[in-house]
Amino acid sequence: MSKNSYYAPVGGLPPQTQLLTDRAMFTDAYAVIPKGTFSDIVTSFLPFWTGARFWVLSRPLSGFAETFSQYIADIQPGGGSDRPELDKTAEAVLFVVTGTIDVTIEGQTHVMTEGGYAFLPPGCNWTIKNNSQASAKFHWIRKAYEYVDGLDVPEAFVTNENDVAPTGMAGTDGKWATTRFVDMADMRHDMHVTVVTFQPGAVIPFAETHVMEHGLYVLEGKAVYRLNQDWVEVEAGDYMWLRAFCPQACYAGGPGPFRYLLYKDVNRHMRFSGGLAR
Template identity: 60%
Template sequence: MSNYFSPEGGLPPQTQLLTDRAVVKAAYTVIPKGVLRDIVTSNLPGWTRTRAWIIARPIAGFSTTFSQLIVEVAPGGGSLKPEAETGVEGVIFLTQGELTLTLDGEVHHLEAGSYAYLAAGSGWRVSNDAAEGAASFQWIRKAYEPLEGFTAKSFVTRDQDVEPQPMPDTNGVWATSRFVDPDDLAHDMHVNIVTFQPGGSIPFAETHVMEHGLFVLEGKAVYRLNDDWVEVEAGDFMWLRAFCPQACYAGGPGPFRYLLYKDVNRQIRLT
């Protein structure tokens, strides 16, 4: 079973050097795990005993289609109405602890590896009912773009129950766990898990219209971002603007895995 990264907060000692791997450029941003500290968390309206690291939001020079948060819920905490905006869809992926999700009246008990797609307009709430131990999850949000004749529906599954699909001609060293059918036009975003075995690579510089958010769940790699090679590891977040060239080599000794957001399946709006 995978060991997903969850931040612990805290502060480094006064003796630690200030230099880190954080970088913000026009084509990409890297937020390393070392900057996920207590003093950069936010409280979320409508939530109790909860703090969040906001690692992506629509802003000039940054993401344009989505927001992404790392949410930590202490025992007894949660929210009766997490999504305050109408027309917004979401995905939550639990990396630590246990969480009770009530989705359109049905109760789901989530554990590390649980994945929930929350369709726009769905009714849901979450709580940490454990006696001890925080629950931590990735929360990705996007304004849903409806398409006539198609309706995206909520569902709950687990990373452990989804068979990774090897990419062609890779001998299985590069695979993607797809939580929705890529050909299902009801979905205008995909949030998948990409896995590279040690030594696996993206063997060309992908350059495409989809915007990306990548949170590294496990392992390490050297990632090509535009014209730079950047070392990344579990706990790091990368934002890639549309058409940012990208590739990677997985460094080992274990699998390199990341949660990947991309916007898909819609015509480009010009008016």
């Protein structure tokens, strides 16, 4: 049984008596999609999937964040797909937050439970099925892989967060730690999807301002998160979407850990567009 907690949306529709005021916001630098917005009427459906619906958390937008998309998939018993990915350039990470899914990669089936993590390289042959008696939910993070001459495409793999030791940040006594699923020095990878954990009271002690785009889904706990010029309260089930160079920092609340699933683009030169030919 998993030792960690993983929040998953429950769907449904708010009652007519609920106040409209919420924490949802979209700015030029960031977006906050709180858990209360994950209703039935905002789900999407995809070709060649059965018994499945998707909350789309982010997608490439010109002038905002352009490198990735992120879904939460909700698959009912018996649901799944034999053709889940239609874009041969897309790599992906799957991260299970509730239930059990069977993912078959190049003919080998992996049973993934809560905390399960799969990396799927571009052009990978994979299928997915919920063979259990309960619904399953997982994050599906997709990115167009950036090929580099002289570097091989990384291989597919499956693991679980509970089998990977977190790495403590220097000088924090492990109160701020990151669970990394790939070697940071492996230049074949052009994105990292990790789990970041803050113990109550731990902080990001400066306003991080960097080129990486981010998707942050809060798996557990609560915090006050600095986004650009604003301090925003977030809790389990909320999603934050940051464009490049958006300042960010964090104060973790209690009583338990504050944890989130983090996407960032890494290990590639900056692309140019509109340059003059020589």
